Amino acid sequence: MLTAINLHKTYRKDAILTPVLRGLDLEVLPGEFLSIVGMSGSGKSTLLHLLGTLDRPDEGEVRFDGKRIDDLRADKRDRLRNETFGFIFQFYHLLPELTALENVLMPQMISHSVLGWLGRRRALRRRAEELMERVGLSHRLHHRPRELSGGEMQRAAIARALINRPRVLLADEPTGNLDEDTGREIVSLLHDLNRQDGLTIVMVTHNREIAAGTDRVVRLHAGRVESPIALSSPFLAET
Amino acid sequence: MYKLLLCWRYLRTRYLAMVCIVSVMLGVATLIVVNSVMGGFSTKLKDRLHGLLSDIVIEERQAGTFDDPEGKMARIRSDPFLAERVEAMTAVHETFAMLIGEGAIPNTRPVHLIGIDPKSRALIGGFQEFLQSERNRADPARAFEPDDEAYRRYWNEQMLRDQERRKEEALEAMQAVQEPDPGLPPAPPPPVPSGPAKPLPEAPSWHDRPHVPHGAIVGYALSHYRRPAVDGQPPEEVCTLQRGESIVLTTVKGTKLTPVYDRFIVTDYVKTEMSEYDSNYIFVPLEHLQRIRGMEGRVTSIQIKLKDYREAKAVVERLQQLFEPVGLDVKTWEEKQGPLLAAISIEKGILNVLLFMIIAVAGFGILAIFTMIVVEKTRDIGILKALGASNGGVMKIFLAYGLLLGVVGAALGSVLGLVFTHNINEIEKFLGKVTGQGEIFNRSIYYFDRIPTDIQPMNVLLVNLGAIVVAVLFSVLPALRAAMLHPVRALRFE
Numbered sequence: 001m002l003t004a005i006n007l008h009k010t011y012r013k014d015a016i017l018t019p020v021l022r023g024l025d026l027e028v029l030p031g032e033f034l035s036i037v038g039m040s041g042s043g044k045s046t047l048l049h050l051l052g053t054l055d056r057p058d059e060g061e062v063r064f065d066g067k068r069i070d071d072l073r074a075d076k077r078d079r080l081r082n083e084t085f086g087f088i089f090q091f092y093h094l095l096p097e098l099t100a101l102e103n104v105l106m107p108q109m110i111s112h113s114v115l116g117w118l119g120r121r122r123a124l125r126r127r128a129e130e131l132m133e134r135v136g137l138s139h140r141l142h143h144r145p146r147e148l149s150g151g152e153m154q155r156a157a158i159a160r161a162l163i164n165r166p167r168v169l170l171a172d173e174p175t176g177n178l179d180e181d182t183g184r185e186i187v188s189l190l191h192d193l194n195r196q197d198g199l200t201i202v203m204v205t206h207n208r209e210i211a212a213g214t215d216r217v218v219r220l221h222a223g224r225v226e227s228p229i230a231l232s233s234p235f236l237a238e239t
Numbered sequence: 240m241y242k243l244l245l246c247w248r249y250l251r252t253r254y255l256a257m258v259c260i261v262s263v264m265l266g267v268a269t270l271i272v273v274n275s276v277m278g279g280f281s282t283k284l285k286d287r288l289h290g291l292l293s294d295i296v297i298e299e300r301q302a303g304t305f306d307d308p309e310g311k312m313a314r315i316r317s318d319p320f321l322a323e324r325v326e327a328m329t330a331v332h333e334t335f336a337m338l339i340g341e342g343a344i345p346n347t348r349p350v351h352l353i354g355i356d357p358k359s360r361a362l363i364g365g366f367q368e369f370l371q372s373e374r375n376r377a378d379p380a381r382a383f384e385p386d387d388e389a390y391r392r393y394w395n396e397q398m399l400r401d402q403e404r405r406k407e408e409a410l411e412a413m414q415a416v417q418e419p420d421p422g423l424p425p426a427p428p429p430p431v432p433s434g435p436a437k438p439l440p441e442a443p444s445w446h447d448r449p450h451v452p453h454g455a456i457v458g459y460a461l462s463h464y465r466r467p468a469v470d471g472q473p474p475e476e477v478c479t480l481q482r483g484e485s486i487v488l489t490t491v492k493g494t495k496l497t498p499v500y501d502r503f504i505v506t507d508y509v510k511t512e513m514s515e516y517d518s519n520y521i522f523v524p525l526e527h528l529q530r531i532r533g534m535e536g537r538v539t540s541i542q543i544k545l546k547d548y549r550e551a552k553a554v555v556e557r558l559q560q561l562f563e564p565v566g567l568d569v570k571t572w573e574e575k576q577g578p579l580l581a582a583i584s585i586e587k588g589i590l591n592v593l594l595f596m597i598i599a600v601a602g603f604g605i606l607a608i609f610t611m612i613v614v615e616k617t618r619d620i621g622i623l624k625a626l627g628a629s630n631g632g633v634m635k636i637f638l639a640y641g642l643l644l645g646v647v648g649a650a651l652g653s654v655l656g657l658v659f660t661h662n663i664n665e666i667e668k669f670l671g672k673v674t675g676q677g678e679i680f681n682r683s684i685y686y687f688d689r690i691p692t693d694i695q696p697m698n699v700l701l702v703n704l705g706a707i708v709v710a711v712l713f714s715v716l717p718a719l720r721a722a723m724l725h726p727v728r729a730l731r732f733e
Binding site: 079081107 | 241243244245248249252618619621622623624625626627628629630632725726727730
C-alpha cells in the first residue's frame with residue numbers, strides 16, 4: 001500500500017553533511033499495524049516524514065497504491081496530508097489557542113472554504129464530538145490544551161488525525177512523553193482502531209514492549225532496514 | 240476557514256497585537272483631526288478670500304482705469320452666451336488713500352479705497368451680508384446715508400467743534416485787543432461763551448440738510464480693535480471710529496497725481512472676517528470718488544457674478560475674446576488669489592505626507608511584532624502544514640491578521656478622530672484651563688469664534704484605506720517567512 005524504494009536523505013548543517021537514510025526499502029501492507037524501532041538518529045522520524053510527504057527524499061521513491069507521491073506538486077501533497085494520512089506526534093502538537101474540539105476540527109477547517117464550512121458545520125461538529133467520545137474525551141470538548149493531561153492531549157491528537165478518515169496513521173513515538181500506563185492506554189486505542197476500522201498504522205517507538213504488541217516490527221540501523229522481522233520471529237526476543 | 244479562526248484567536252490572545260492596533264489608531268486619528276482642522280481653515284479662508292471678490296473680474300492691464308463701463312456691460316448683456324450665464328455686474332473704482340480720523344482717537348493710516356454703487360454691488364454678493372447695520376443689510380442701496388443715530392452724532396460733533404472754534408476766536412480777539420496797549424489797566428474780560436453747558440441746538444432732519452458729507456463704509460478692523468485680556472479683565476472690543484464720526488480721505492487726482500481730499504461720514508462697517516480686507520478697505524460712493532479724482536465715468540474694474548461658478552472657465556474665455564483686443568484682462572477670483580490658494584494646497588499636501596509617516600511608523604511596529612509572532616508560532620505553523628495547510632494558506636493567516644489589525648485600528652482611529660474633531664472647541668477650552676494658557680487658539684488673530692473644521696468623507700476614507708494598505712504591506716514579509724518555513728524543521732522547533 002505504502003512503499004519506500006531506495007530512500008536517501010541527507011541533512012546539511014552549514015558544511016557538515018549528516019546522512020540519515022541510505023537506500024532504505026520498506027513495504028507497508030494494507031491494514032497492518034507496523035512499528036519501526038531503532039536507535040536515536042537511525043532515521044525513524046525522517047522515514048515517517050518522507051512517508052507522509054512532509055519532506056522529500058534526496059533519492060528514491062515513495063509510492064502510495066502504486067503511484068509515486070514524493071514528487072507530486074505541493075498542493076497535491078498538502079491534500080494527501082490532509083485527507084490520506086493522519087499524523088500523531090510525541091509532543092501532541094495541539095494548537096494552544098484552540099479548544100480540544102477546535103483542534104480536532106482543524107483538518108476539516110483546512111479542507112473546507114469558509115462557505116463550505118458554514119454549510120456543513122453541524123455535521124462536522126457532530127462527527128468530531130463522536131470521535132472525541134470514542135477516544136474518551138467527551139468531557140473535555142471545550143478545554144484548552146494546557147488544561148489537559150498528557151494522555152488527554154494525545155487522545156485529542158488521535159481524534160484530530162482521524163477526523164478526515166485517513167487511510168494511513170503515521171505515529172511518531174506517540175507514547176514517548178507519557179507514563180507507562182497512559183502509554184499502554186493510547187496503544188490499546190490504536191490497536192482498537194487498527195482492528196475495528198482496519199486502519200493502517202505505522203508507529204515509530206522506542207518501547208520494545210509496545211513494539212512487540214504490533215503486527216510487524218521493522219528495525220532501522222544506519223539508515224537502512226536491518227531486519228524486517230515477523231512478529232513471531234525469535235529475533236525479537238533477543239533485541 | 241482555519242485562517243479566520245486562527246487570525247481571530249491570535250488577535251484576542253496577543254496583547255502585542257493591541258499595541259499595533261493602538262499605533263494604527265493614533266496615526267489615523269491624528270490624520271483625520273489635522274486634515275479636518277486644516278480643511279476647515281482653508282475652506283473658511285477660501286470663503287473669506289472670495290468674500291469681497293466677485294466670481295470674475297475685468298480689469299485694465301496698464302493704465303489702471305478704463306472708461307464707459309456701462310457700454311461694456313451692455314455688450315456683455317447683448318451677447319447671448321454671456322447673458323445666459325451672468326447674473327449680475329457692477330463697476331468699481333479702486334485706489335489707494337490715506338485715512339485721517341477726526342474723532343477722539345487720531346487715526347492715520349493707508350487704506351484701500353473702493354468706489355462702488357451700493358445697489359448693484361450688493362447683487363454681486365460678498366458685500367451686503369458683511370454690513371453691520373441691520374438697516375443697511377436690508378436695504379444696501381441706502382448704505383451711504385447715515386442713519387438717525389449716526390447723523391445726530393455727526394451733528395453734535397459739528398456743533399461742539401463750532402463752539403470750540405468760536406471760543407478760541409474770542410480768546411484770540413481778546414489777546415489782540417490787549418497787546419497794543421500794555422500801559423492801560425486791564426479791561427474787564429468780555430463774557431466768554433460757556434460751551435458745553437449750553438444745550439446744543441436740535442439737529443435738523445437729514446433730508447433738510449443735503450450738505451452733509453458723503454458716507455463711507457469702513458472695514459471693521461480699521462474702526463475697532465480687540466483689547467487683549469489684562470489683569471484678569473476679559474478681552475474687549477473697542478470702537479475707535481463711531482458711526483457718524485467724520486474722517487478725511489486723501490488720494491490723488493487725475494494724471495498729474497495732485498493730492499485731493501474730502502471729508503466723509505462713517506455710516507457703517509464691513510466685517511468680512513478676512514483681516515486683510517477688514518483692516519484695509521473703505522467703501523465710498525462710486526460717482527463721488529470719480530468726481531474728486533477727476534475721472535468721471537472711469538472705473539478700474541467690472542465685477543461679474545455668475546449663475547453657476549462651474550461655468551467660469553467658458554465665460555472667461557468668451558469675455559477674453561471680447562475684451563482682450565481692447566486691453567482688458569479677465570480673471571476668475573481664484574486666478575487673482577492664485578499664489579495664496581496654491582500655497583495653502585501645497586502646505587496641506589506636505590503636511591499629509593509628513594503625517595502619513597506616523598502610519599508608516601505604525602507599519603514598522605506591525606513588521607516587528609509580526610516577526611516575533613511568526614517566530615513564536617513556528618511550531619504551530621509546522622503543525623498546520625502537517626495537517627495539510629498550504630504555504631499560501633499559512634501566508635494568508637498572517638496577511639489576514641495584518642488586515643484585521645489595520646481595519647480595527649483604522650476603525651477605532653476614525654471614531655477617535657471624528658469625536659475629537661467634533662468636540663475640538665471643548666477640548667481646546669479644557670486644555671487651556673488645565674495648562675493655564677487661557678486660549679490656545681488666539682481668536683483675535685482670526686476673528687473665529689470657534690475652530691473651524693471640515694470633515695471630508697473622501698479624505699477620511701483615503702486615510703483609512705492608506706492605513707489598512709500599510710498594515711497589510713508590512714505584514715507581507717513576516718507572512719512570507721511563515722509560508723516558507725519547512726514543516727519538518729518547524730515541527731522540531733522548540
